[in-house]
Amino acid sequence: MSKRITPFASRYCSTLDRLKEAIRRKRPGLLRRGVVLQHDNATPHSANLTQQWLQRYGWKILPHPAHSPDLAPSDFHLFGPLKRHLGGMAFETEDDLISELRNWFDNLDVDFFRVGINLLLSRWQKCIDLHGD
Known part of the structure; x- marks a missing residue:
């Protein structure tokens, strides 16, 4: 992953952290059942950092054709x-x-x-x- 992309992926992971916290507060059962997220194929979404975040929390991605x-x-x-x-x-x-x-x-x-x-x-x-x- 290039250094130019890292800040965008990092910012996206921070957004996912806030989303996870909001789900935990408002719909805690959803986190236990599993989250299916739809996002497109933008670089921050497909970056290694983001993929590692998703894997760590077991979130699945709904495929999105380009x-x-x-x-x-x-x-x-x-x-x-x-x-x-x-x-x-x-x-x-x-x-x-x-x-x-x-x-x-x-x-x-x-x-x-x-x-x-x-x-x-x-x-x-x-x-x-x-x-x-």
Whole structure:
């Protein structure tokens, strides 16, 4: 692994640490049953450091074909509503943008996320039925 990639993989592993802690607090049984994570094939996700982290905690990865935005919930379910929400807004500082994003995410109904995951299941099935086409 090159030195240039290490900080990104390290940051991603820190994010996974925070996710693991949030799951431990909110859904402890999930950690005992096992976590299945979906992420794409970006370098920080496939780096040795990340793979070692995943192996250490026994988390499994849902395969994600390269260049498949139709299988990434952020692409097919999140970004559209987020773009509509932010449309026409202007921010003085990066902190203002971050504050607005946090506010938007905090006010999303839990069903928003449930719908996205359910859509993922049907999209995966369609991909399987069409043999990846």
